Amino acid sequence: MINNKGEIVANIGAIKFSLFIEGVRYNAVQLGQVIIKDSHKDQNLEEELIALIVSKYENIVDVIFSYDPEISPYLIKNHGFMDAHEYKYFKD
DSSP states (O other), X not given: OBXXXXXXXXXEXXXXXXXXXXXXXXXXXXXXXXXXXGGGGGGOHHHHHHXXXXXXXXXXXXXXEEOOTTSOHHHHHHTTOOOOOOOOOOOO
């Protein structure tokens, strides 16, 4: 987000990619870390950024998710996300 002075005051990472599960391709977006300048932390910008990403991608991808533990669970749930179990697979 850019303020009226042209300064970047907030940012969220969003990575769009294909995800394959059991041979089926899904279009996905992963929400990354939210960064907000200290002078703007009280302006609810995190919620605005998440809303912007959701509105931009909700009709064009199959999955939007985040691994970032610093994004408030309240904000995520407020935008229609739900908790899911995480699975990790390793190959010897």
